[in-house]
Amino acid sequence: MGPDTFGPYALLLRRRGLFAACLVLVLIALLVMLSEHAPVQSTDTLATPPPPPSQSAEAIVTPAKDIDPLGPKHTLHGSPTASFRDNLLPQHKYITSWLSAGWTNDVYTYINLIYLGLITDRIPIVPMFIPSHVGGHVPPIPFGEVFDVPRLRNEIGKSVLEWRDVKDINSTEIDDIGCWNVWESVQYREAFPRRSRIPDDLNLDISYTKTPEWIKMIPNYEHDQHVTFWSLATLAFPTTRKASLVPPLPSPKHNVSLPPDEHLLCYDYLYYVSAHQPFEMEYDYVSLDSLSQCSPAWRYVGTHMHWTPTLEKIADEYIRKALGVADDSSIPPFISLHIRRLDFKVWCNDVPIDECFAPLSVIERRVREVQDEITKRTGMIVPHVLVTSDERSPEWWHDVAKQGWFSPDHTDTKEHYGEWYPVLIDAVIQSRGVGFVGTDRSTMSIIAARRVEDWSNGPHRLVKWGTKDADDH
Template identity: 70%
Template structure:
């Protein structure tokens, strides 16, 4: 990794201070200016050492993390947006690990003393968020700087342009909370470059499932003008050997491939790249994997559990951009009827996922398959009671977000006295990405949360409410009549 500039400063000022001690007492007494310089050097040494100590203790692996309280239910009677840390500088920004601004070829911008890691997305927006969480965590445990591509519009239509990761998540804040660098591809390679870069990557997908005999495909590869030669990863990376119904691998099985001994022992003839027909082994400078959604530490789909290391060490530090939070606040104010810039009262957020889950009903009528509003209301009351018992706070407002299209269903939601953001003009005003982005922010702002079982959007919203608001959550079961009865 790059030499710590604070370490260089500390050494320089230490040498200067020791030099002043070598001067005899009489010479020091005769020069007030020299004495002043010595004391100045001593102060600078102390400050530099303190900076090094603080940087060391900020590491997310093996260290205790501290972060300011962010307006959770324990801190106020009204809902306030998470406070933004006052960061004057971005010490882990692109300039600390790249040669300069974006270049035509990504290789021209990579420093020889820094190692990097990247991957691509291909699974719907929330799943792609989880994929990037996994990528960053894998970067932490392999001592590599992650490079993150844009989000692709797999859930809203290929005609919609991708959206940069940094337009959704506050990347400088993420870097400072992690205490390490995180890059976007737009930092590394010029977005308008037509230069095609050759690179060798690991093919994880073909090693963990038995239906597709090729690497995982992603639009991101074409958007970045990459010509990839894939090497199939060894079969021992699969979490459950020879089990066709699960595709998970462990973080450390993939991490092993980042180091020379296992990498060398795992090399097999690579596939030629599709454009230049070049066969390349997995790159050692920019380590890359085709797909990192199905990655866990201990068991499949573990991000829904509170012990998940990827969430604890990365996901909870991926806060929304201030602009996106402000936009979501405006939607909540209008929904509840709060004046512009007025304080938002505490509320319970709900996410009900219906539309694309109909295929999972297996012939059961939709009205019997999905949980009724009465079951959701029961879960809301449970969350309200838990907040009351643990904090003494009464939360009466409820904000519903859902992909449901049935007008009768929405009328019943209104009859319950619940509120909902009005997305009538959202796409026209802000673009196709923003209905789902605004809803995700609103879900994370609840003092408690009620979601849909088996929905990754609900699972991540529950994690955010737990981590940021210290609030309880419930996931409503569905799939058969009375599935959530208890």
């Protein structure tokens, strides 16, 4: 043995070897323990192929959102057809009517038509507007060029169609149809259905059946022509329809006699329709009496009939120009006015015009009332006043300007946009005020007041007229 066999160095080597051996034994023990407790993988799992590679973002296609889920493609067979019947779906029922009044009254009529569609669970088919206020030489204008129909559908949650969706406007095919004659049952001067040019425009040959006399809201009262919504609605259902049938009038073109159509229900005239009282749309926003809060047609339809974006944009141009606002600047709040004079002169009878209509000083007092109410409600001061009127007197308009009020310039409106647009632009302007002053007993003023109230939470006043000092208060 060498001298270091039992020396310190040899002892150190032996200790290191012992430590290494112990470490190896510990590692072996750990491996044995892990192998005993490891889960056993089934043969099924081992046989399962790996999942396919995930799709790339480009390969995932998200269906486009249907922005008009209640539109024509969901409630008609397809594009407009030569005969309206070829486009109606058997699983749906429809309703329509015609016009025979001034433009704003015609708006009321279509509000009533659409509401009647709601309560009878039928799809309204709305005709065009006819130019009763601008002359028969002017073509009709589609409902959907004035009002935003897709928005209306979405807001009321109900399909609303136009006749141009259903029947080809260039079709020469004449469709026979049976309709209800309401007009003859509610007034005692005309022994025939309410006349309208729309059936001829749509190439419809109508056989009318007179409605029962019990539909009249105020029986045997010759000074009112109103019916209730539900008296008309009952005729849409089998029991009352069957009990109310009488021999129909032959149609004027084909001389056919048809009962009221069950697939496309139609009435001759729906302007004089209310739920509770005559002309209730006028009183719904005036009185706080609960009995006067009764215009469901306005609440559920009319307030949702907004202007088309195109018409809004055109009106914006006129408002900016009138107020002297740059194109890239926002429009300041203003009070809108509708002062109706020209076509109301006939109702003045023997009263001189200057006494029949309120002077501008009286209207200015009403404007101040609205301005003060806005300030009290919101703290906002609204100095701008924008006037619309059918008055043609240059002197009268000069006096309007002396009040510091503004007005839209319609000098070139007809040339640029057409005969319809002066009244349409004025209607939009009236509805855009944060407050409104209008003319008592004018449906154009009444509906403008409703819009300002609902769309801008704005106050309004209606100026009385007809006798001297009629609006004194």
